[in-house]
Amino acid sequence: MNAPANSTRGVSLQVRNLWKRYGRQEVLRGVEFEVQAGEVFVLMGPSGSGKSVLLKHIIGLETPDAGDIFINGESISTPGVLERHRLAMVFQSGALLNSLTVAENVGLYLSEHRLKPPEEIARVVSEKLAVVGLEGAEDKMPSELSGGMKKRVAIARALVMEPQLILYDEPTSELDPLSAIVIAEEIVKLNRRMGVTSLVVTHDRDLAFDVAHRVAVIHEGRLLAQGAPEDIRQSAHPVIRRFLHAEFNPQTVT
Template identity: 60%
Template sequence: MKSPSAIPEGVRVEVSGLSKSFNGSPVLKSIDLEIHPGEIFVIMGPSGSGKSVLLKQIIGLDSPDAGTILIEGEPVTSRTLLNRVRLAMVFQSGALLNSLTVGENVGLFLTEHRLKPKAEIDRIVAEKLALVGLQGMESRLPVDLSGGMKKRVAIARALAIEPQLLLYDEPTSELDPVMAVTIGEEILSLSQRMGLTSIVVSHDRDLAFGIADRIALMHEGSILSVGTPAETRASRNPIVQQFLNAKLKRENN
C-alpha cells in the first residue's frame, strides 16, 4: 500500500441521489448529503430507517442502485481511493477477527500493510488500547471479551489506522453509561486533535447532541432534517419531535 496521502486531515464526503432497494423494497430514497472536512456528522433515526445501509454505502461495502458517493471528489468505488485516503469503520458488532488476539486485531492494518516495524506496532497497539481503557489486554482473544470490550477494541483498531474518515455504527450500544460517555469524549477529542471527519450512526440522543456538529435525522429511507443540534431541536417536523422527545411514562402503562 502506498503511504496515504497528500490529504493531511479530514475529508469531504458528498452523497447525491443515493438510492438502494432490497428485494424491491426501497431502503434509501434519493439521499443527498454533504459532510464537511473535520466535521462530526451524526445520523439518527429509528430502527430500520436505513442508517446502517447508508453507512455501508459511504464506506463502499455495498453498491447503490443509483446515485454517487464522492470522498475528496473521488468515487468511493474507485480502486485508487484507499491508496489516497485512510478510512476506518467501527462496526456495531465490533467485527473483530476471532482467530487473532486483541493486540493482533488492533495492529492488523499496520502489520498487513507493513507500515511500521514490529516494535513500533506493539507500542501503537498498547497506546490505542490504553486510550479505550483496555491496557494489557493484548494477548486476550475476542471470545474472552464482553460485548462492550469488543466494541472498545474495535475503536482502538480504527484509531490505529489514523483514519481521515471514521465511521461509527452505533458506537455506544452495549456500553455502560460511563463507558458511553468515555467513547463519546474520545470521538470528540479525536476529531479535534486529528481533524478527521467522523460519521456516527446512533440512536443515542445524549451522544448525538453531545458530540455532533450537525445531525441528520432519517425516517423510512429519507433524510427528514439536517442541521446543528440546536436547529434539529428546533425542528417543527412532528416525526423529528416524536423521535427526540420519546419518553417512557409510567402512568401510560
C-alpha cells in the same frame, strides 16, 4: 459544539441522491448530505431507517442502485479513490476477529500490509490501546472483553489506520450509560486531537446531541432534516418531534 479550527487531517464527504433497494424494499431513497473535513456529523434515526446500509455504501461494502458518494470531491466509484483515502469503520458489534488476540486485532492492518516491522507494530498497538484506555489488554482474547471494551478495541483498530474519516455504527448500542459516556468522550477526543472527520450513526439521542457539530435525521430511507443540533432539537417536523421527545409513560399502559 463548534467545529474544530484545525481540521487539516480529515476529508470531506458528499453523499448525492443515494438510492438502494433490496428486493422490493427501498432502503435508501435519495439520501443527500455533506460532511465537512474535521466535522463530527451524526446521522440519527430509528432502527431500520437505513443508517447502517448508508455506512456500508460509504466504506465501499455495498454499491448503490443510483447516486454517488464523493470523498474530497472524488467519486468512490472511481478505481483507487477508496484505497487512496484512509477510511475506517467501527462496527456496531465491534467485529473483532475472535481467533486473534486484542494486539493482533489492533495491529492487523499494519501486519497484513507489512507497513511496519513487528516491534514497531507492537509499539503502535500499545500506544493506540492506551488512547482508548485499554493499556495491558494486548494478550486478551475478544471473548474475554465486555461490550464496551470490544468497542474501544475496535476504535483502537480503526486508529491504527490513521484514518481521515471514521464511520461509527451505533457506537453506544448495548452499552450501559457509563460505557456509553466513555465512548462518546473517545469520539470527541479523537476528533479534537486528530481533526479526523467522523460520521456517527446512532439512535441514541443523548450521544447525538453531545458529540455532533451537525445532526441529520433519517427515517424510512429519507433524510428528513439536517442542521445544527439546536435546530434539529427545535424542529417542528412531526416524525422528528416524535423521535426526539418519545418518553415512556407507565400511566398510559393499560
